Amino acid sequence: MQPKDTTNNEAFKGFTNTSCPFLPCHKGVQREFNCLFCYCPLIAYECPGPYEVFTDKNGVKRKDCSACTLPHDGYHQSWNFIQRWLEYPVPWSANEQTDPPTRRPKPPGSDEFED
Numbered sequence: 001m002q003p004k005d006t007t008n009n010e011a012f013k014g015f016t017n018t019s020c021p022f023l024p025c026h027k028g029v030q031r032e033f034n035c036l037f038c039y040c041p042l043i044a045y046e047c048p049g050p051y052e053v054f055t056d057k058n059g060v061k062r063k064d065c066s067a068c069t070l071p072h073d074g075y076h077q078s079w080n081f082i083q084r085w086l087e088y089p090v091p092w093s094a095n096e097q098t099d100p101p102t103r104r105p106k107p108p109g110s111d112e113f114e115d
């Protein structure tokens, strides 16, 4: 299945669930709080977010994304962020975030990450 074209309809790019008992679940969001990516589509992929790595009870390394606002800060901005990073997804290495953070992957065949 091919990915669908991104939408120009702003109404699809975000919403705020004001009834959620956890809102605001991430501190530091400056714009509209976008709940659309409550379960971040980048959880299994390399990303630039400030995640911490922990090992769950089954011995699997996972991201703790508590400090990340990237999928939530502004409907338009967070939508664009997720679309850009899903263009060429690279499976997460299970390593800690780098400093500077991971750069956005390039198309297959070019160098793996953008400069």
Ligand code: SF4
Binding pocket: 040, 041, 042, 043, 044, 047, 048, 049, 050, 051, 063, 064, 065, 068, 069, 070, 071
């Ligand atoms: S650190 Fe941020 S961008 Fe990365 S997977 Fe977690 S919520 Fe998504």
